[in-house]
Amino acid sequence: GAVVSQHPSWVICKSGTSVKIECRSLDFQATTMFWYRQFPKQSLMLMATSNEGSKATYEQGVEKDKFLINHASLTLSTLTVTSAHPEDSSFYICSAQLGGNTDTQYFGPGTRLTVL
Amino acid sequence: EDQVTQSPEALRLQEGESSSLNCSYTVSGLRGLFWYRQDPGKGPEFLFTLYSAGEEKEKERLKATLTKKESFLHITAPKPEDSATYLCAVQSNRDDKIIFGKGTRLHILP
Numbered sequence: 001g002a003v004v005s006q007h008p009s010w011v012i013c014k015s016g017t018s019v020k021i022e023c024r025s026l027d028f029q030a031t032t033m034f035w036y037r038q039f040p041k042q043s044l045m046l047m048a049t050s051n052e053g054s055k056a057t058y059e060q061g062v063e064k065d066k067f068l069i070n071h072a073s074l075t076l077s078t079l080t081v082t083s084a085h086p087e088d089s090s091f092y093i094c095s096a097q098l099g100g101n102t103d104t105q106y107f108g109p110g111t112r113l114t115v116l
Numbered sequence: 117e118d119q120v121t122q123s124p125e126a127l128r129l130q131e132g133e134s135s136s137l138n139c140s141y142t143v144s145g146l147r148g149l150f151w152y153r154q155d156p157g158k159g160p161e162f163l164f165t166l167y168s169a170g171e172e173k174e175k176e177r178l179k180a181t182l183t184k185k186e187s188f189l190h191i192t193a194p195k196p197e198d199s200a201t202y203l204c205a206v207q208s209n210r211d212d213k214i215i216f217g218k219g220t221r222l223h224i225l226p
Binding site: 105 | 147150157161165203216219
């Protein structure tokens, strides 16, 4: 149980284009989903917290107009990197919180974004 | 400021050689401490959640323990397939954010 999927697993795009990454909780409903980015040999850095049906809460330093997050249902959150640039190249990982009495987050497999 | 420090940064062990990974934390009221395993190019895989000092949890060759200042992930008689980066994270009572350490890269030699 508690499986989270991400799509695509990797994407290469040209500078200036937009890329959408999907995060789905497959066997549970997640009222809260999180988006992280991870640079090589670095820790996961929280970008934003996404609650179903409401606006995402962004961490300090994360541009909300650049990283658009939509949490349209209890099983789906999307992250759109708008007008991507090479410095946006990174490993993007989502997680979903099971809710209830546990705060444990279950992570997706990640999406490797390379912007040329 | 909430902080998580993991040590060592990297660890190489022979197969069967037991050891422990350390996670030291500073947090204003611990809500939970989490251990994850991450393989290269993959998302973190959940291992354990610990909530209070003195708590212990086990799963196969792994055992996690918690004190008021740190957590240990003990690995008993590891196998090459245990090679991965092990991440520690804490969540404070003040907010819902989870802060990750940089991880320990564990390599088990056959």
